[in-house]
Amino acid sequence: MKLLSIKDSSGHFLGESGLSITVDKITKEDLLRLVNLTLSKDVEFDEYDENTIKNQAHQIVYKSVLEKLRGLMDRKQEFIDDSERLFLKDYEKYRDDSSQQPT
Amino acid sequence: MKKIDLHIHTVPTISESHFNFSLEEFKRYVAEANLDAVAVTNHDIFDGTQFREIKEALGITAFPGIEVNLEKGHVLIISDGSNLEDFEARTSLVSQQITKIGDSISVEELGKIFGNLGNYLVIPHYDKSPLIASETLEKIKPYISAGEVDSAKKFIRAIRDETKLTPVLFSDVRIRTNLASLPTRQTFIDCGDLTLNAIKSCLRDKTKVALSENDGNNLWQIFENGQKLSTGLNILLGERSSGKTVTLNKINSTIENVKYIKQFSLVQQDEAKDTREFKDDVERKRSCFVAEYLSGLKIVLDDIMNVDLDANDREMEQYVATLLKSAQDAYRQDAFSKTALFNEVDFPVGQTNTLNALFESVKQIIENVEYRAVIEKHLDLASLKRLACELIELIRDKSLENKKKTLVNVVVKDVKQRLKIRTSDVQVEDVDLYKISMDKKRVERFREIVGFLKREAVVFEDSIQGFRVEARKGPFAGAGEIKDVSGVKTAFGEAYKVYGEPYKYLRALLSNESLTRSELYKLFVKISYRILNKDGFEVSGGERSEFRLLQEIADAQNYDVLLIDEPESSFDNLFLKSDVNQILKDISKFMPVVVVTHNSTVGASVGADYLLYAKKELEQGKSAYRLYAGYPTDKILFSVDGKSISSHGIVMDSLEAGMDAYNTRRQGYEAIKH
Numbered sequence: 001m002k003l004l005s006i007k008d009s010s011g012h013f014l015g016e017s018g019l020s021i022t023v024d025k026i027t028k029e030d031l032l033r034l035v036n037l038t039l040s041k042d043v044e045f046d047e048y049d050e051n052t053i054k055n056q057a058h059q060i061v062y063k064s065v066l067e068k069l070r071g072l073m074d075r076k077q078e079f080i081d082d083s084e085r086l087f088l089k090d091y092e093k094y095r096d097d098s099s100q101q102p103t
Numbered sequence: 104m105k106k107i108d109l110h111i112h113t114v115p116t117i118s119e120s121h122f123n124f125s126l127e128e129f130k131r132y133v134a135e136a137n138l139d140a141v142a143v144t145n146h147d148i149f150d151g152t153q154f155r156e157i158k159e160a161l162g163i164t165a166f167p168g169i170e171v172n173l174e175k176g177h178v179l180i181i182s183d184g185s186n187l188e189d190f191e192a193r194t195s196l197v198s199q200q201i202t203k204i205g206d207s208i209s210v211e212e213l214g215k216i217f218g219n220l221g222n223y224l225v226i227p228h229y230d231k232s233p234l235i236a237s238e239t240l241e242k243i244k245p246y247i248s249a250g251e252v253d254s255a256k257k258f259i260r261a262i263r264d265e266t267k268l269t270p271v272l273f274s275d276v277r278i279r280t281n282l283a284s285l286p287t288r289q290t291f292i293d294c295g296d297l298t299l300n301a302i303k304s305c306l307r308d309k310t311k312v313a314l315s316e317n318d319g320n321n322l323w324q325i326f327e328n329g330q331k332l333s334t335g336l337n338i339l340l341g342e343r344s345s346g347k348t349v350t351l352n353k354i355n356s357t358i359e360n361v362k363y364i365k366q367f368s369l370v371q372q373d374e375a376k377d378t379r380e381f382k383d384d385v386e387r388k389r390s391c392f393v394a395e396y397l398s399g400l401k402i403v404l405d406d407i408m409n410v411d412l413d414a415n416d417r418e419m420e421q422y423v424a425t426l427l428k429s430a431q432d433a434y435r436q437d438a439f440s441k442t443a444l445f446n447e448v449d450f451p452v453g454q455t456n457t458l459n460a461l462f463e464s465v466k467q468i469i470e471n472v473e474y475r476a477v478i479e480k481h482l483d484l485a486s487l488k489r490l491a492c493e494l495i496e497l498i499r500d501k502s503l504e505n506k507k508k509t510l511v512n513v514v515v516k517d518v519k520q521r522l523k524i525r526t527s528d529v530q531v532e533d534v535d536l537y538k539i540s541m542d543k544k545r546v547e548r549f550r551e552i553v554g555f556l557k558r559e560a561v562v563f564e565d566s567i568q569g570f571r572v573e574a575r576k577g578p579f580a581g582a583g584e585i586k587d588v589s590g591v592k593t594a595f596g597e598a599y600k601v602y603g604e605p606y607k608y609l610r611a612l613l614s615n616e617s618l619t620r621s622e623l624y625k626l627f628v629k630i631s632y633r634i635l636n637k638d639g640f641e642v643s644g645g646e647r648s649e650f651r652l653l654q655e656i657a658d659a660q661n662y663d664v665l666l667i668d669e670p671e672s673s674f675d676n677l678f679l680k681s682d683v684n685q686i687l688k689d690i691s692k693f694m695p696v697v698v699v700t701h702n703s704t705v706g707a708s709v710g711a712d713y714l715l716y717a718k719k720e721l722e723q724g725k726s727a728y729r730l731y732a733g734y735p736t737d738k739i740l741f742s743v744d745g746k747s748i749s750s751h752g753i754v755m756d757s758l759e760a761g762m763d764a765y766n767t768r769r770q771g772y773e774a775i776k777h
Contacts, residue, residue, distance in 0.1 A: 024442035028450055031511040039507075057438040060521040068514045083503040090466060091495045094488035 176235025333713030
């Protein structure tokens with residue numbers, strides 16, 4: 001699944017409907033959705049190339065978003081594990097205990 | 104009875120300051136103290152050559168030993184001396200392991216070095232510094248015959264407590280050249296032959312050890328000349344300048360841990376100073392109460408200190424201004440300011456505190472053992488556990504969500520900054536209305552809390568020996584009072600102007616750099632103390648002295664001996680009889696007390712265990728100070744050099760100003776009565 005792409009000299013992101021939208025329209029809700037996709041799916045991005053993207057505003061948005069999402073993709077497992085580790089001992093203890101007892 | 108001292112140092116080691124050993128002094132100590140047996144116990148070393156010399160020179164039973172620095176506490180290992188070469192070899196292994204300060208060996212290593220510890224007399228530091236740790240004690244317990252203590256008080260305590268080891272009191276002396284004073288700490292044992300085995304079996308029987316030769320544990324030796332004191336209540340009488348205070352001072356310097364209440368030390372000298380010191384003293388002793396009482400305010404303050412309403416206002420103004428400007432310029436936006444992220448605001452990132460607290464509460468219910476039955480009567484533990492699991496899942500989801508939002512916020516911020524550099528359009532400043540509103544609420548609540556605190560009320564009451572200590576809270580009446588509490592030399596005039604508005608007042612205090620932030624909580628409400636007498640009135644100067652005396656006596660429990668020089672010098676007889684006598688009697692049940700007095704209320708009514716009489720006598724044209732002593736029922740008191748004196752005469756002279764005066768007074772009382 002390609003989240004960020006470059007076509008017609010513009011930066012695009014994968015919109016909610018599945019259509020690609022130019023990055024100048026991206027909102028924080030869109031970003032959150034891309035973050036979720038990065039963490040849960042196999043995703044890919046077009047490399048940033050300032051010669052291909054003509055619009056300077058697109059360049060700024062595209063480059064920054066790409067860097068962050070790529071960083072997140074590299075640390076995907078660590079990111080999820082951190083949350084999973086919360087109260088892990090208690091969680092496992094109570095989960096195992098309660099599964100042994102009748103309700 | 105045999106007198107023994109089995110803890111003696113003859114070799115300076117890294118564990119103590121240097122000294123030069125003197126065999127002559129050792130001989131003098133053995134002779135003058137009439138010792139029957141000694142042991143040489145140096146720190147982690149045994150010098151066989153020196154020991155052989157000592158043994159031959161002393162002519163009494165001398166055991167070879169060593170004081171070992173165990174990992175937690177010191178222990179004496181004493182051998183019967185039948186195989187000195189073997190003991191030398193084993194102790195040299197200890198010396199090899201302990202070469203610098205802080206080195207120690209474990210109980211297991213001790214066992215390996217000495218083999219069967221049951222072949223030795225093993226005596227740990229029991230109630231004496233460095234105290235042996237209980238786990239170490241437990242490990243070597245089967246081999247222990249007695250435990251060493253360092254005062255008569257601790258000796259008596261151990262003797263009376265069935266659960267404690269047999270105590271032994273030894274000198275722990277460094278036998279040096281020109282030994283200033285000879286040690287007085289030794290133990291008597293009811294033992295026939297002084298073999299190591301006989302001593303060991305004696306020590307395992309508490310009835311066979313004592314502090315004195317003939318008086319069991321009633322008396323113990325205090326001075327090297329053989330002078331004894333009672334382990335209970337001693338009354339020291341004598342005329343003026345007969346050496347009473349000198350005797351107290353001597354006891355004070357002989358024993359390490361002495362509570363000494365000197366003559367007139369409790370009497371009021373300067374009313375204002377005395378009142379202030381008295382209050383300071385009472386307040387210091389109760390400062391932990393203030394800290395505890397105001398701990399809630401302290402937590403609130405830690406939070407409120409981070410609230411900056413002015414900065415919040417500025418943020419709001421900035422937000423409105425940029426918003427309006429951006430609206431005006433809307434028609435001429437460029438490619439940068441047209442991007443959606445240009446004016447994007449952050450995701451609010453909430454905390455999982457409430458969920459965490461909820462989970463902890465559920466966990467507490469699940470894991471509580473004490474009230475398990477009640478809990479299970481109403482709640483199904485299995486359901487609770489499933490609830491706990493679900494809460495954890497929620498916490499995880501929420502925290503993952505928060506992490507994602509934080510990440511997005513970072514991207515948004517980064518993009519916004521980059522876009523801003525490239526455009527001349529105004530970016531709308533972000534503002535966190537949630538935080539700003541919450542801050543306002545915080546300050547409002549803070550104002551209410553401080554308002555409640557400032558209301559006058561008694562917040563603490565404590566009753567001490569008939570007096571009542573009362574702590575009141577209320578507002579400060581002026582900048583001076585705040586300054587006193589702060590303990591800092593700085594002006595509070597400006598801050599006090601806004602004292603009525605807690606938040607402004609806090610900001611004023613925060614702007615004063617000489618104040619410590621963590622101490623600011625003390626400057627919002629005044630806690631004042633009053634000491635009230637039995638009738639509910641504030642105490643007078645005399646009553647303050649009484650209060651302090653009672654406090655000092657109560658404090659004496661932490662010491663090994665209590666010395667009081669003329670308590671009557673500032674108190675009336677009723678107080679002495681009703682309070683002081685009773686407390687002295689009580690405290691003397693578990694520690695030695697020595698009271699110097701001329702007062703018949705103390706001297707004759709207190710019910711002393713031992714009577715001492717100090718006397719200055721002329722001998723061959725020179726003044727000689729002598730102490731006579733005996734039980735209160737003895738008709739004759741004796742000095743250590745065999746002189747005697749009638750007890751009736753000295754009691755009459757010291758407490759009643761002589762027989763004639765006593766009779767005259769008695770007749771006078773009779774006349775008034777009739």
